[in-house]
Amino acid sequence: MKSKKVAIIGASGYSGEVLVQLLLNHPHAELVAVTSRQNAGQTLAQVFPKFASHPKSKNLRFVEPNVEILAKQADVVFLALPHGVAAEFAVPLLKASCVVIDLSADFRLKSAEVYKEFYAHDHPAPELLKKSVYGLPEIYRDQIKKSLLIASPGCYPTSILLPVIPLLKAGLVKPTGIIADSLSGVSGAGRKAETDYLFCECNESVRPYGVPKHRHLSEIEEQLSLAAKTQVTIQFTPHLIPVNRGILTTLYLEPKGKLSDENISVCYEKFYGDEPFVRLLEGKSLPDTKNVTGTNIIEIAWRLDPRTGRLIVMSAEDNLVKGASGQAVQSMNILCGFPETAGLI
Amino acid sequence: MKSKKVAIIGASGYSGEVLVQLLLNHPHAELVAVTSRQNAGQTLAQVFPKFASHPKSKNLRFVEPNVEILAKQADVVFLALPHGVAAEFAVPLLKASCVVIDLSADFRLKSAEVYKEFYAHDHPAPELLKKSVYGLPEIYRDQIKKSLLIASPGCYPTSILLPVIPLLKAGLVKPTGIIADSLSGVSGAGRKAETDYLFCECNESVRPYGVPKHRHLSEIEEQLSLAAKTQVTIQFTPHLIPVNRGILTTLYLEPKGKLSDENISVCYEKFYGDEPFVRLLEGKSLPDTKNVTGTNIIEIAWRLDPRTGRLIVMSAEDNLVKGASGQAVQSMNILCGFPETAGLI
Amino acid sequence: MKSKKVAIIGASGYSGEVLVQLLLNHPHAELVAVTSRQNAGQTLAQVFPKFASHPKSKNLRFVEPNVEILAKQADVVFLALPHGVAAEFAVPLLKASCVVIDLSADFRLKSAEVYKEFYAHDHPAPELLKKSVYGLPEIYRDQIKKSLLIASPGCYPTSILLPVIPLLKAGLVKPTGIIADSLSGVSGAGRKAETDYLFCECNESVRPYGVPKHRHLSEIEEQLSLAAKTQVTIQFTPHLIPVNRGILTTLYLEPKGKLSDENISVCYEKFYGDEPFVRLLEGKSLPDTKNVTGTNIIEIAWRLDPRTGRLIVMSAEDNLVKGASGQAVQSMNILCGFPETAGLI
């Protein structure tokens, strides 16, 4: 199988670091360039000592991001940049015939208006919103195969969409009244030097934030609306938890009509029975982030509550892998014709 | 002010340890006895090295629990025992004219049937259920003053009842559809030698448990029903979080009629404006367990979500203090005529 | 007992926060002012939500540090400032007849030259070095009583000096070859927005730093030399450990002549038998930071190793209490004639 040359723009954050790790170990990808404005000139090993012993890391040195040069070096370019900035790179890279896999929010929405509402600035390249594919492979595998611009989903959205979309598509739950209560590890805040994320401010602390209107709501609701074929508005409460990695989401859903355990089981099996990265928990098992951190897997379990009539669905994922970089590599695998699990198991 | 002699039966768990700490430092209480079957014969300092330097700990040694002796030594007896066991001690202690403050679930419910449904055994002393007072001082202060048997509330119930009861009493929210999503530190599981609670099983892990029917639901729903004057059934999902202490509860409520921020603010101010242990957060502040651990305070904040029409209320408390031993001491203070904050600030 | 009015200059760091807590609860001190350049104008409760419910915090608001005003308001001024800056405030405050208790390194050394060697700038007020007293109450209690300028010791020095000074003074160990291996919680690095101290960089990480010449060596060696009456040079290796608070120091010492367990026990008992804040561990107990965090106590244990002939001494303290703010309050108590344990137990 012919391997691809890949580059990462913005490789010094936590998602970037995980991307580096996955791509260094990928059997069909060759990491040819990593960029970082603040670390330009340093070797990969100087910035991330843990890669120092990797045989393929020897010649990698952070460079300033230069689209012209990168476009010549790489077939596939990953953008691990803040929203707004990512689009600036995506436009010329696409023109230069690179495949772009963007981990920012820039191309996740179909509507430039919604983007402006949630991100507080005009969309920098609205014409591309039609071309991008939302990179949730379990839902958009066929479109990903044919796309040149992948908008890789956010960590919270992945933990909500994968459990809910099958239920909405199958008409098992109502599109109204959905509540998502999410708990995230601190790496979700990025490698930012802010006092809020200091060890002593996060350790022995549990707290909600961004209540009630978090930016990720925009892509969550757009995707749920597509699945439900009606406008969906949900309640979403993120919390910060003292772990490095992992998101645990508990979802409260209202069954549409009478629902049995078997209905739900059949629905999930049909959607995800063959998916390598979705683990449907059986018996008494409930999701636990420690069983998924470091992997590209999302765990899903559910309980029907006879006392309230509600359906509780719980999911666990690694926010930096299935919630970010692993899922982006999964999209690359699909798009490039590699085995979907290459470099991810 | 005349001080009281107090004893603790079952003082070797986490709640017992906090009780010891609070009572050693209490200006009007004299800790005269601590019991523990497994630690009988050892000094307080051998079991809890951190009390070794306390001037009042010198002569304290764990003894086997003997009701007859304890009844002679102590005016007030705290029970920090498993449910079922607590009642066995409460009956003879009450007969011997001791005041009993029970931290177990044994006297929290009015109904022996509900007790059996949730605790899977017959209630050991159903006749006492009428005499006990649910020890939530902010709600039952007057009854606590006159009672000889206090059923101190559970940690999860406290974090849910204090935020919700005022809203139900004021008729601001519907008694239906209430969801409580709670995150608890590991001390909530007690000092039990079980692999599930080993450091490596809890650290870097976030997980739900006891879904969907946790035992604490029984007292939560009984108390909410009393406040709403109608039968209330709620959704409650506890999660285990890698912190030693602290509970963070996020509540999803449906307003009854049109509700403004001011309505809620006025309601809470009326109920809790003068309460020394309820902190109503203003402005952009949200609860954070690190601001309450080690204290008897519960933090409460709320947000009306114009997108969904729901009211989100969040609370934070120390599960071992306001959620257990601190609240029990608060009840003792009320009952004995001490200043309510004595030994708690 | 007449209470004193106290102020804290630089009250927004971790040591400052603990000082606020101790002084708010102190029976003989009245906290009249807290300063912070970055937080000036905000209430104490806005900066530290956990103090919001404290009855004495109501009227406290951070102000810009103004020596003239502070000198009129306060009898005792605590300086919780970076080295170099502290001296700038100490000079005029002393002139204005305030008692100054400085938590920085500015007045800990007797020699301005050694200060310059370790702190890389000229000492800002060398004339005061003769007047200051090193605020280690167990060693300098008498001098503290009479001093107006207390140089409160560093956290690492406290954890090393208290265990070693008695042994050197008694001539039980050699003044050569001393090794101190210390493990510190992350609060020791202060509330600085630096990526090195982010949660994800410290959690699941253990690392040495500042090897081999840490600044605290200067005061450690000066004090050990005074005790040994000869120049002492030690080996000191600090490590960063993922806890909020606590220092654990393991000391490797060489006995001078034949030494028995009893020799050491007698020595420590003589020095510390009556000290309220030194806990000499007996039997099989070894120090554990969790038994001292939140207290002003230092735990000390020792083992003679017959295999190597060495004496191993281990200590545990809370770096922010006995290692900083608690010890500073202890000095204030001594100096002001309050009971030494006032506000500290």
Added chain:
Amino acid sequence: MKSKKVAIIGASGYSGEVLVQLLLNHPHAELVAVTSRQNAGQTLAQVFPKFASHPKSKNLRFVEPNVEILAKQADVVFLALPHGVAAEFAVPLLKASCVVIDLSADFRLKSAEVYKEFYAHDHPAPELLKKSVYGLPEIYRDQIKKSLLIASPGCYPTSILLPVIPLLKAGLVKPTGIIADSLSGVSGAGRKAETDYLFCECNESVRPYGVPKHRHLSEIEEQLSLAAKTQVTIQFTPHLIPVNRGILTTLYLEPKGKLSDENISVCYEKFYGDEPFVRLLEGKSLPDTKNVTGTNIIEIAWRLDPRTGRLIVMSAEDNLVKGASGQAVQSMNILCGFPETAGLI
């Protein structure tokens, strides 16, 4: 390359879990059996949910350990058992021509007397002590190639021996006065249901233990003595640190004669320059467990202290990988003629 069939006896502890993970992903090994008395009958996925999605885990179910059956199924058998028990299995497995890689202490020592001194019971198979090879590949690679019984080193010993042996062999440091101060994550204590290792007892706690005579001293000193060609006795102090995985060891050594940075650098480069799993840190870098957890790498850095004349050497490793299961797989690779890094990078 012909793959080998491998089995793990005692696969339900932390080392066993990591062995399972490494062997499931090993390109030349086929995991055919896992045993566990307590989990017999359960699938691999029931005991370790995180392996549930692994394609090769599907048919693996824990069985009772039966040597006869295992000997027929497997070419190589890993023993992840307590000391004493491991030898009982090793004897018949070797007779049945299996290669045995033992992670316990049973075959690490050459002397049955020293074994008895440190492990408090007679060695169960002293005749095998001559046949076993100490499985430290960087030191005993040639012997490992030809051995059928590998005694894989302990976690602490690995962190001490790899840094010290080259210096002793090169005669750069004295064989006397060596001090090893080690900090270990809690997984080093195993998956035992003991209160000492509960989350709340370890979190926010740092403590020494096993002072001054830890069992691992026996193998450390035997190996150092072989390297120094003289009897070596060292000082070793282990500490428990609140991380899941990782050991950080700080070594205090005395140079033999005048030593320069270059001498040490040349020595380490000569020994480890080509070793894939030893990372010699350059410049200002110091070891950090977070850079090695999850890998088979040991980081080593050193500092000469001109003030004391001592050499400080620091190492970091993952106690469960390079300190246990990874190193065992490395030995298997060597012994079976696989690339040494197979399944480990």
